Amino acid sequence: MKSCVNTVYGASRLLPPVLSARVRHRAAANLGLQPHFFERAIMYSERQKQILVEITRGLAVPELAWDAVQVEQSPSYIDSVIETADFAATVVGALGSVVASVGERRGLGKQLVKVDRRHAQLLFNEVAYFFQSGWQFDIGDVFTPVNSFYRTRDDREIFFNGAYQHLRDGILRFLDCPSDHDAIAKRVAQHDAQPLEDELSAVGLCAAIKRSPEEWRAHPQGQALEGVPPIELNRLTDGPPVALEPAAFRPLDKLRVVDFTHVIAGPTIAKLLAEHGADVIHCRYPYQDHILGFDVDTSFGKKNTYTDLRTDGDRRRALELIRDCDVFVQGFRWGSFARRGFGPEDLCRINPRLIYVDVNAYGFQGPWAERRGWEQLVQAATGLAVQHSAKLGKSALIPAYFNDYGSGCLGALGVLAALLRRADEGGSWLVRVALAKTAMLGTRFADNHEPAEPITDAELDRYLVDQESPIGLLTRIAPAVGLDRTPAYVDRAGSFPGSSTLDIGWGPDLLVPRAVPHRPTSIFRLGLARRRGSQTL
Numbered sequence: 177m178k179s180c181v182n183t184v185y186g187a188s189r190l191l192p193p194v195l196s197a198r199v200r201h202r203a204a205a206n207l208g209l210q211p212h213f214f215e216r217a218i219m220y221s222e223r224q225k226q227i228l229v230e231i232t233r234g235l236a237v238p239e240l241a242w243d244a245v246q247v248e249q250s251p252s253y254i255d256s257v258i259e260t261a262d263f264a265a266t267v268v269g270a271l272g273s274v275v276a277s278v279g280e281r282r283g284l285g286k287q288l289v290k291v292d293r294r295h296a297q298l299l300f301n302e303v304a305y306f307f308q309s310g311w312q313f314d315i316g317d318v319f320t321p322v323n324s325f326y327r328t329r330d331d332r333e334i335f336f337n338g339a340y341q342h343l344r345d346g347i348l349r350f351l352d353c354p355s356d357h358d359a360i361a362k363r364v365a366q367h368d369a370q371p372l373e374d375e376l377s378a379v380g381l382c383a384a385i386k387r388s389p390e391e392w393r394a395h396p397q398g399q400a401l402e403g404v405p406p407i408e409l410n411r412l413t414d415g416p417p418v419a420l421e422p423a424a425f426r427p428l429d430k431l432r433v434v435d436f437t438h439v440i441a442g443p444t445i446a447k448l449l450a451e452h453g454a455d456v457i458h459c460r461y462p463y464q465d466h467i468l469g470f471d472v473d474t475s476f477g478k479k480n481t482y483t484d485l486r487t488d489g490d491r492r493r494a495l496e497l498i499r500d501c502d503v504f505v506q507g508f509r510w511g512s513f514a515r516r517g518f519g520p521e522d523l524c525r526i527n528p529r530l531i532y533v534d535v536n537a538y539g540f541q542g543p544w545a546e547r548r549g550w551e552q553l554v555q556a557a558t559g560l561a562v563q564h565s566a567k568l569g570k571s572a573l574i575p576a577y578f579n580d581y582g583s584g585c586l587g588a589l590g591v592l593a594a595l596l597r598r599a600d601e602g603g604s605w606l607v608r609v610a611l612a613k614t615a616m617l618g619t620r621f622a623d624n625h626e627p628a629e630p631i632t633d634a635e636l637d638r639y640l641v642d643q644e645s646p647i648g649l650l651t652r653i654a655p656a657v658g659l660d661r662t663p664a665y666v667d668r669a670g671s672f673p674g675s676s677t678l679d680i681g682w683g684p685d686l687l688v689p690r691a692v693p694h695r696p697t698s699i700f701r702l703g704l705a706r707r708r709g710s711q712t713l
Contacts, residue, residue, distance in 0.1 A: 220247055220266065223259065223621070227266040230617055231586060234405035235593040240277050245269040250294035255628035256564050256574050259621040263578075264296035264656075267585040272657040274592040275452050279427030279662055281420045281599070290658035295639050298631070299656045300581040303440065303473045304711040305640060307651035310704035313469035315711050321357040322347050323552060325386060325561075325571040332369035333571055335556040336360075337382040340465035343548075346381045382548050386571060389559030389619040397612070398558070400542025406617050407590040408540070408608040409597070412520055417602040418529045420595070426453030426662050431595070432501040432682055434494070435459065435478065436518075438466065440551070440577055441611060442507025442535045443474030444584025449503070449591060450477025451655045451664040455682055457497060459483040460673055471673050473652065476643075477666030482674040485516055494518075499526050500682060503591055505533040511546050524604045531594045531605045535587050539610040549611060551580045552713065558615040563622045575712040578618060579611035586614060633700040641694035645669030651697050651705075665692045 220228060220243050228242055247269060252261035272289035280286055298305065306313045322338035338344025348355055351363040364372070369385045376383040392398040423429040431454040435446040438460060450456045458475065460466075462482040483490045498504055504523055506513045513519060520532040534540065537549025538557075555561045555573050564574045590607035598605060631639075641654040646669070655664030667684070699705045 218247060218249060219243060220245065220269065221249065221262065224262050224266045224269075227259075227263055227617075227621060228270060230620070231267055231270060231406050231589070235407060235409055235590070237274070237277075237593045237596050240273060240596075242270060242273050244289065245273060246288060246290045248290070248292040248294075250292055251629045252297060252624070252626050253294060253628055253631045254297060254574070254576055256576075257566065257622045257624050258560060258564055258574055258578065258618050259624045260300060260574065260576055260578055260618075261293050261297040261624075261626075263582065263618065263621060264300050265291050265293040267582060267589065268296040268299065268656045271448065271585055271589050271592070272659060274589060274596070275427050275657060276659060278420065278592060278595060279423065279452075279659075281596075282423035282427060282429075284423055284427060285661060287662065288658075288660040290660070291656065292658070294635075295654070296656045297576075298639055298653050299585075300576040300578055301712050302581065302653045303469055303577070305636065305653055306469060306473045307699060307705060308472075309648040310651075310699045311706045312708040312711070313472065314708050315467055315469040316708070317341075317344075317467050318711070318713075320344055321355050321360060324357065324360075325556070326361050326364040328367055328369040328372060329365055330368045333386040333556075334364065334369050334372060335384050335386060335552055335561075336376075337550040337552055339467060339550065342465055343382055346379065347376065347383075350376060350379070350381065377547055380548060382550060382553055384549070384553035384557040386556045386561055387559055388562045392558045392616075392619075397538055397542040397544040398616070400545075401539045401610075401613055401616060404539065404541065404613060406609065406613050407586050407593070408606070409590055409593055410606045411601070412524050412530075412532065412604040412606050413528055415528050415603040417600060418598045420599045423453070428453040430455065431503065433457070433503040433505065434497050434501045435505050436483075436513070437505055437507030437535065438464070439470055439507070440474065440580035441583040441587070441609075442505060443470075444581055445505050445533060445535065445587035445591065446478065446503075447474050447476055447666075448585065448588040450666050450668075451657070452662070454503075455684070457481060457676075457680060457682075458673075459494065461485075462674055466673065468672075472647070472650070472670045475670040475673070476652070477668055479668070479676040479680055480671060480673050481677045481680045485518070495526060497682075498523055498530070501527070501530070502595070503531045503533060505535070505587070505591075507535045509546055509548060510534060510536045510540055520606050528604055529598065529602075531591055531598065531607060533587055533591060533607045533609075535583060535609050537610065538612045540608055544612075551577050551611065554579050554611040554615050558612055559619050560615050563619060573713040577713065579614045582614045582618070583609045583611050633705075636700050637697060640697040640700075642697045642699065643669045643694040646671050646675065649699075651699055654694070663692055665694055667693065669693070
């Protein structure tokens, strides 16, 4: 049996077809796979290989078998010309490849990396399949009347985002109307699109004209991002190599991450690292606007602390954590942390081996670098919404958080690439990902004609897991990276922001288990699931 497993990994191909079905099924069972996995799984498709080339462009990680991944080519459930299933499967597979490589270098042995295409695609709607004690989390603020396409006087369309209360209030004050779709439409029809976008953005509010991919590429911001890789990885300072020390249990054991992010993309980076053993401390200001479902969903694997960087004590404590960490992730408007003395150069002076991660909406070059943005705005601005809507008869968004979760996966991939390069070349490193760069890549892979197969409750039993938490039973999409030796999981289930504030510090929680603490969900099979409604875009 051992030789069969070695054939799978070592030759980077399926088990030999001459083996009996019983032997193939037994091999799958030994690896924790579905019985028929080896009959369905293949390597990346040609289209997925093209995506792989694009997302790894510029990482320069040597001797890494990016394509040594088993992919179960299960069907897409999202009806869109944008190739969301292939993109998701490819980026999740790439992430698994690097995690496995880090683990091998730390003495954990070679691993089979496996990805279910449908499962990976579900990850891009994770918050829409998130339950507490059987009840679906409510993220209704995402669907406020403000958040929609509206037609302007010059017959363009513009999308607003008021998911946060202060943004919603600001847009309604600007338009001088109540939070009612018809009332907003009437006021927007009195404005031309370009001045409206400019004026709202100038006062820190969120709006984007619906543009075609061609319009976006001709736009100054699109031009600024043209040719910039989806993951920017650059050395910040020189220094000695930082060895990847032997790991006791998991590929990212003892990797320390400080996480100053919010919403989805930024927090997803650190959560994905936590799923493979990283020690993550998430910091946030307690009185900023937030959407609880997003916060709890992205808190898995993290210690959560409240922090006010305007106070000397919290600032000093944050710098102490950063001095001893490996990775610092920030997801607020580009430039805002640098103005507080927490920019890449500032932090590398106190930690010369730091991997600094920036994630934002519109990239780090061009006139929109400091502009606020959200998933919906980026879909509208870059042409994704135009492509998705072309045959629908009305404007619509891809029904997935494509850029948020996609950028989160790319950011985690960038961190791991930086970790390998730091081990080989030394120094400190800067990783940058942006929703608009992810979207621009998406517009290049917009030729999907595969019929969508909706997700059933029976499949949710397969793809979701239950985990006990301080706030009750939490049900979420299972980690999508499959590794046969070190399965992905989190020691700490999700919890409320700030829940670890009085007991924060590095090091493992001695009370947490070393065994996988989640289990296949039972809330659908037992009839316990209570839905708020569809919460995809």
